Amino acid sequence: MELPGKQPGLPLAERVAGLITAGLEKGRIGVEQVSSQLNMSRYTLHKRLREENLTFAALLEQVRREQALRYLGDGNRTLVEIAELLGFSELSAFSRAFKRWMGTPPGEFRLLRDSLSAGSAGAAQ
Secondary structure, rough: OOHHHHOOOOOOOOOOHHHHHHHHHHHOOHHHHHHHHHOOOOOHHHHHHOOOOOOHHHHHHHHHHHHHHHOOOOOOOHHHHHHHHHOOOOOHHHHHHHHHHHHOOHHHHHHHHHHHHHHHHHHHO
16 A cells, blocks of 8 residues: 555645644654655755645644544544544643634534434434
């Protein structure tokens, strides 16, 4: 399987997002690691992302948000584990970010999602 950042046909933003996703799965990820994997300087990466009206920070946040929603769907993962998987230093930092993204803390979001799922499952019977 080819690495996400090594697919030159993909737009840079998609390649960077793929490398961020892969990096988060292995631990923390930063702009230095991604730019190195793309064989370009940090400055060049920032410049090329800016040409696409993006920033590394915005892509990192987007990937974290998407991953958080996916991980919250897995009822076996604790909020602390999710925070660690997303590269947050503490649960409180993850909770603040999630509330900014979704308007509700992750624990409440999970409870609401679970109760809606249970309600729709009961209605389907």
